[in-house]
Amino acid sequence: MAGIRRSGIIDLRSDTVTLPTEEMLEAIRGAELGDDVYGEDPTVNRLEEMAAKKMGKEAALLVPSGTMANLVSLISNTKKGDCVILEAESHIYWYEVGGISAIAGLIPWPIRGHMGALDPKDVEAAIKPRDIHFPETMLVCIEDTHNRAGGTVITPQQIEALSKITREYGLRLYMDGARIFNAAVALKIDVRELARHVDNLMFSLSKGLCCPVGSVIVGDSDFIERARKIRKMLGGGMRKAGVIAAPGIIALEKMIDRLEEDHENARLLANGLADIEGLYVDLRRVQTNIVLVDISGLGANSDMFIAKLRERGLLASNHSKTIVRMVTHYGIKREHIEKALTIIEEATRELRSKK
Numbered sequence: 592m593a594g595i596r597r598s599g600i601i602d603l604r605s606d607t608v609t610l611p612t613e614e615m616l617e618a619i620r621g622a623e624l625g626d627d628v629y630g631e632d633p634t635v636n637r638l639e640e641m642a643a644k645k646m647g648k649e650a651a652l653l654v655p656s657g658t659m660a661n662l663v664s665l666i667s668n669t670k671k672g673d674c675v676i677l678e679a680e681s682h683i684y685w686y687e688v689g690g691i692s693a694i695a696g697l698i699p700w701p702i703r704g705h706m707g708a709l710d711p712k713d714v715e716a717a718i719k720p721r722d723i724h725f726p727e728t729m730l731v732c733i734e735d736t737h738n739r740a741g742g743t744v745i746t747p748q749q750i751e752a753l754s755k756i757t758r759e760y761g762l763r764l765y766m767d768g769a770r771i772f773n774a775a776v777a778l779k780i781d782v783r784e785l786a787r788h789v790d791n792l793m794f795s796l797s798k799g800l801c802c803p804v805g806s807v808i809v810g811d812s813d814f815i816e817r818a819r820k821i822r823k824m825l826g827g828g829m830r831k832a833g834v835i836a837a838p839g840i841i842a843l844e845k846m847i848d849r850l851e852e853d854h855e856n857a858r859l860l861a862n863g864l865a866d867i868e869g870l871y872v873d874l875r876r877v878q879t880n881i882v883l884v885d886i887s888g889l890g891a892n893s894d895m896f897i898a899k900l901r902e903r904g905l906l907a908s909n910h911s912k913t914i915v916r917m918v919t920h921y922g923i924k925r926e927h928i929e930k931a932l933t934i935i936e937e938a939t940r941e942l943r944s945k946k
């Protein structure tokens with residue numbers, strides 16, 4: 592099976608570690624190709640049409656990564672020197688090497704959200720008045736699901752409330768929807784419900800949906816035309832990109848509904864962790880496939896804890912000094928979660944005994 596490594600290691604660092612399915616590999620081999628910079632790759636065109644339709648938007652654009660999707664979208668929605676309101680723990684602000692400033696030339700204006708969700712009142716208060724001294728606020732960014740908040744879901748009602756503010760002030764609303772399908776599956780709604788109140792958004796193919804590479808930006812045709820040019824400027828014009836699009840088509844057709852299994856496994860993991868002495872999990876946050884576990888009760892730091900797990904064949908990632916992240920995904924089954932819990936139990940016992 593292509594979706595899981597044969598090493599026996601349980602890798603819960605991220606859903607970015609997923610491997611393509613056999614069907615995806617077959618689709619890559621059989622993909623009809625052409626030069627996508629000329630708009631002539633039929634497989635890319637098909638994926639982009641499918642993606643736009645699925646999100647209820649006019650057009651779509653395939654890009655190599657989520658980071659490039661966010662950067663291209665930031666640039667395409669703004670002009671240099673504009674102010675962008677975003678959540679203080681958002682991926683764009685934390686993990687994209689400052690591209691928002693270094694490349695897009697924008698001023699990030701971070702606001703602390705509640706479980707990843709921005710409060711419309713805080714957003715309204717942060718919009719700069721029109722005044723000669725101030726940069727112009729042009730864009731509000733949201734993230735659904737919210738990674739650093741623990742994979743929390745932002746609901747269509749919350750997005751609609753924000754869109755009322757952005758419309759009133761003539762701003763744009765953009766969504767980093769890297770894991771938007773996890774949100775839709777968790778809420779049991781059509782993904783269009785989440786997409787409809789934002790002007791444009793991106794989603795990732797290379798995380799829970801198992802593709803080797805790729806993210807897709809969707810929005811109105813003018814925006815996507817601008818984004819296509821910006822993608823080229825950033826070096827993201829990809830020629831025979833049908834090899835990336837082919838598994839993307841399978842992902843959209845076949846890999847979305849199964850995300851529910853990842854969510855069930857995350858709940859199983861979270862409940863098990865919550866029962867272990869010295870660990871704390873905020874179970875309200877476990878809404879999709881991410882579990883954050885606070886290990887401060889062990890008197891250890893995240894790096895020490897992660898090293899102990901690694902020695903026993905379990906991989907997790909560092910969220911902060913005392914919070915460790917674990918992510919469920921394709922290839923991780925119930926029995927892997929049970930084994931992971933046994934490993935964690937042993938590791939915590941060892942750390943507690945040294946306290």
Ligand code: TLP
Binds near residue numbers: 661686767769
């Ligand atoms: N997130 C990765 C790391 O970069 C932290 C992960 O392991 O979760 N938006 C969101 C919400 C993301 O979580 C990520 C990746 C991205 C954008 C960037 O996507 P890529 O990795 O394709 O550039």
